[in-house]
Amino acid sequence: MRIIANVKNVLTILTIVLLGFLIRLVGINWDQGTFLHPDERFFIMVTQELEIPSSIKNYFSQESTLRVNNTNHKFYVYGTFPVALLKIISSLVLDKENFSTLTSLGRTISLFLETGTILVVFFLAKSFTKKYNLPKLTPFWSSLLYSLMVLPIQLSHFFTADPFVTFFGLLAVVLFTLTEKKGSASKTNSTKSNLWIILSGISWGIAISSKIAAIFFAPLLLGLFLFYNFEKYLKNIDLKKINKIFLKAFFSGIIFLITTYATVRIINPEYFAFSSWFNFNLSNLFLKNIRTLQSWSTPGTWFPPATQWQDRTPILFSLKNIFFFGLGIPQSIIVLGAITWIFFKKTKTALSFMLLWIIGFIVWQGNQFTQSLRYFYFLYPFLGLFGGIGISIVQQKISRKKQFFLNIFLLIIIIIWPLMFLQIFMVNHTRVQATNWIRKNIPANSNLVYEYWDDALPLLYVPGINVPYKIEALPVFEKESTKKWEEIDGKINNTDYYILSSNRAWASISRLPERYPQTSEFYQDLFNEKNNFYLQKTFQSYPSLKWLGIPITFNDQWAEEAFTVYDHPTGYIFEKK
Numbered sequence: 001m002r003i004i005a006n007v008k009n010v011l012t013i014l015t016i017v018l019l020g021f022l023i024r025l026v027g028i029n030w031d032q033g034t035f036l037h038p039d040e041r042f043f044i045m046v047t048q049e050l051e052i053p054s055s056i057k058n059y060f061s062q063e064s065t066l067r068v069n070n071t072n073h074k075f076y077v078y079g080t081f082p083v084a085l086l087k088i089i090s091s092l093v094l095d096k097e098n099f100s101t102l103t104s105l106g107r108t109i110s111l112f113l114e115t116g117t118i119l120v121v122f123f124l125a126k127s128f129t130k131k132y133n134l135p136k137l138t139p140f141w142s143s144l145l146y147s148l149m150v151l152p153i154q155l156s157h158f159f160t161a162d163p164f165v166t167f168f169g170l171l172a173v174v175l176f177t178l179t180e181k182k183g184s185a186s187k188t189n190s191t192k193s194n195l196w197i198i199l200s201g202i203s204w205g206i207a208i209s210s211k212i213a214a215i216f217f218a219p220l221l222l223g224l225f226l227f228y229n230f231e232k233y234l235k236n237i238d239l240k241k242i243n244k245i246f247l248k249a250f251f252s253g254i255i256f257l258i259t260t261y262a263t264v265r266i267i268n269p270e271y272f273a274f275s276s277w278f279n280f281n282l283s284n285l286f287l288k289n290i291r292t293l294q295s296w297s298t299p300g301t302w303f304p305p306a307t308q309w310q311d312r313t314p315i316l317f318s319l320k321n322i323f324f325f326g327l328g329i330p331q332s333i334i335v336l337g338a339i340t341w342i343f344f345k346k347t348k349t350a351l352s353f354m355l356l357w358i359i360g361f362i363v364w365q366g367n368q369f370t371q372s373l374r375y376f377y378f379l380y381p382f383l384g385l386f387g388g389i390g391i392s393i394v395q396q397k398i399s400r401k402k403q404f405f406l407n408i409f410l411l412i413i414i415i416i417w418p419l420m421f422l423q424i425f426m427v428n429h430t431r432v433q434a435t436n437w438i439r440k441n442i443p444a445n446s447n448l449v450y451e452y453w454d455d456a457l458p459l460l461y462v463p464g465i466n467v468p469y470k471i472e473a474l475p476v477f478e479k480e481s482t483k484k485w486e487e488i489d490g491k492i493n494n495t496d497y498y499i500l501s502s503n504r505a506w507a508s509i510s511r512l513p514e515r516y517p518q519t520s521e522f523y524q525d526l527f528n529e530k531n532n533f534y535l536q537k538t539f540q541s542y543p544s545l546k547w548l549g550i551p552i553t554f555n556d557q558w559a560e561e562a563f564t565v566y567d568h569p570t571g572y573i574f575e576k577k
Contacts, residue, residue, distance in 0.1 A: 012140055013122050020118040020147030023418060024111050024156040027425020030567050032432050033100055034459050037566045040159045043083055044102045046073050050087045060275055067270045069285055077289045078161045080268045081209040085109070086159070106159025113163040114156035120170050121146045121381045125388055127177040131228070132349060135392035142388025145334070148418045149380050151326035151373060157425070157567065164210035166378045168203045169217045175200035176224050177350075179252075194255055201256045205263025209271075212290075213375070220357045225252070227350035297370045304453040304477040306370070307508040308561045310515070315366035321373045321560045327383065328417030334410075335383045338390025351389075358382055373560045420543035420554060424568045430539040431501055434571045435459045437537060438499075444468055447495040451476050451505045457571065476505050480518050496576055498526070498533050502569030503557060526574065533574035541568035 035041050049072060051065035058064055066084050068076045086106050090097050094105065125142035128134060146152065155162050178196040204221065207214035226249070265277055273281040296303040299310065323332040342355055358379055365375055391410060395403050428436075435458035442448075445468060450456040452473040472491050478484045492498065500506060506523045513520040525531045544553040556563070557570055564570075 009140075013119070013143065016122075016140065016144050016147055017115060017118050019144075021111070021115040023147070023422065024114055024153055026422055028107050028111060028157060029104070030157050030425050031429045033103075034429065034432060035099065035103060036429065036431060036455060036459075037158050037160075040103065040106070042073075043078075043086075043159055043161075044099055044106065046071060046076065047083045047086045047090070047102055047106075048097075048099070049073065050083060052087065052091055060269060062275060064269070069270050069283070074285065075289050075292070077286075077293050078211050079209040080270055081206060082109075082159070082161050082164050084267075103159065107157060110156050110159050110163045113167045114152055117152070117163070117167045117170060117381060118143050118147045120167065120174055121384050124170065124174045124177070124381065125385050127174065128351060128385065128389075131177075132351060134389060135396045137395060138385075138388045138392040140388070141391045142385045145331060145387045145391075145414065146381055146384030148414055149326065149331065149384065150328055150418055150421045151377060151563075152380055153418055153421065154563070154567065155374060155377060161211040162374055162377050165207050165214045166381065168207035168210065169214050169378055170381050172200045172204035172207065172217060173220060173224060175203060176221055177228055179225065179228060194252070197252055197256050198259045201259030202263050205260045206267060208260070209264050209268035212271075214378075216361060217378070219360075220354060221256075222253075223353040223357065224350050225249075225256075227353055297368070299369055302477070302479060304505075307477060307512070308504075309370050310508075310512055312371060314371075315363060317560075318362065318366040318371045318373075318376065321371075321563065322376060325556060325559045325563050326373050326376070326380070328414075330413040330417065331387060334390055334414070335387040338386040338388075338393075341390060341393070342386065354382060355386070371560075373563055416545075417543070419548065420545055420552070423544040423547050424541055426547045427541060429567070430541045430569055430571050431455060431457060431459055434499075434501065434537075434539045434573065437539075438469075438573070441537075442469070442497060445470065446497060448472075448497045448499055449474055449491050449495045450499050450501065453477055454504045455501050457499045457501045457573075476509060476519055480516060485518060492532075497536075498574040498576075500572040500574075502565045502571060504561060504565050504569075507557075508561070532577050534577055535572060536575040537573040539571040539573075541570075 031037070035044070046068055050068070053059040053065050059066060063070060066080070066087070068080055068083065086102065086109065089109070090102055090105055094101050122139045122143040125139035129136065129138045152166075175196050179193045179200075200221070204214065204217060207217065262277075264271060269275070270283060271286055273279065273283050295301065296306050297309070298306075323329065327335065339355060342351060345352070361379065362376065365371065395406065398406065427433075438448075438458045448457075448469050448471045450471065450473055452475050456471055456473070458469070472495070474488050474491060475484055476488070506526075509516045509519050510523050522531075526533060527535075529535065542553050542555050542557075545551075546553065
């Protein structure tokens, strides 16, 4: 019976992983080969300029051909690991390396990392289930919930650093939890326990080498290590043993930090100013780039992409986007219910510490100027864990008959939002649709204007006959001035079509009439057709169940900009009257 149960459990988790994989696979070529994600484009351009080092000596030297700093891209604030890995794999599996093949390979890597995260969530939940005697179905529900979270599904379609941070950061946490299973507190320095500590350090080092933001895992890793290995001793402190326990913990921590540091030095040496491993000075260029990035993330900045963050409500803006879009309403309710139960339980466990870490990060990041939804991405596996705990506890308290109906109900409500989001990947990208329409309906040699810091239409990368147009950019993000409007008016007076390929400019600027009084008024008149243009065509793509034949659509254009602007922006074509 035990063997049968084990086979059943293996088949169940494999089914969940396969489900998550297939959902993430849908629409992997979501932009039809037009390279519409700016961060992804940048990663691919960087990868193209990297070269496989001729020797180990060359790799560790300041002149390494696998260093981003030695390319034309001096402004680089990510870790080297994602682009270096892509370069290495491409050299092994691609017959012809070009922008298109690198993009496809990069997205494939993100796809498998995200799918792998589903499995790691399962093992995380399994570890907690064994330690705290949680319901046996907790790991399955936790992994299922994560597999159906929309933000991870969306980000699995982009080759960026974020899937690397989430996968390897979470893996580091799971490996840390194994230290108790393989070596108790009294044997903290045992060979097996140290093996898991070393592997955890390697994993965290890879996460940091992908993006410096992985450093936020540090409090969680420290807390989990203490709780998992010394919780029973902390409850009943024996002064005679405390020094011994502290010493063992200290040496384990040293092993972990050394391993992490060594991993970062090996994988991402350009974080550092010098080749010597005993010189800990960070690269001046890297620090300069970080400071520059921070200067763009302040309330007074005029950096165009930062306009969207002006005058946002701290914390509430982040929670709104997590609740309605990243998780979806059903999953959010489940997770909040579980968190409430754990919070009022008031038990001093690793679980409650993890909850404090999540809340602490949300409060901290939610008070920052930039509250991007993807900055909270690495919290989602842990939210899946809490949701799985909540569902399993409720199941445990009701009869088997009620469990059956509860499971059916839960499966229906939690799968609705991801199924709706798949509509985005079932149709051509709105910018591709607009490009095809422009080529068919706008005469050659027409004058078109678009907005600076957004993709111009028609797209140049769409296969087919390129119809010649005169296309000019409008500096709408510039400070209000006579010079700005002389340039805008001059170009508008000579144009035939005004094209908005997304809400990147008008939605942000219209929110800030005090900063952009004239531009805000201009947009109001444009959409009300009070100036010299009328709306000729709109291109929309919303989460919907239409692909299943169900007429339900959800307009998500009020979400945080990055949630819509890359894979399903709304575009407008205005024709001069």
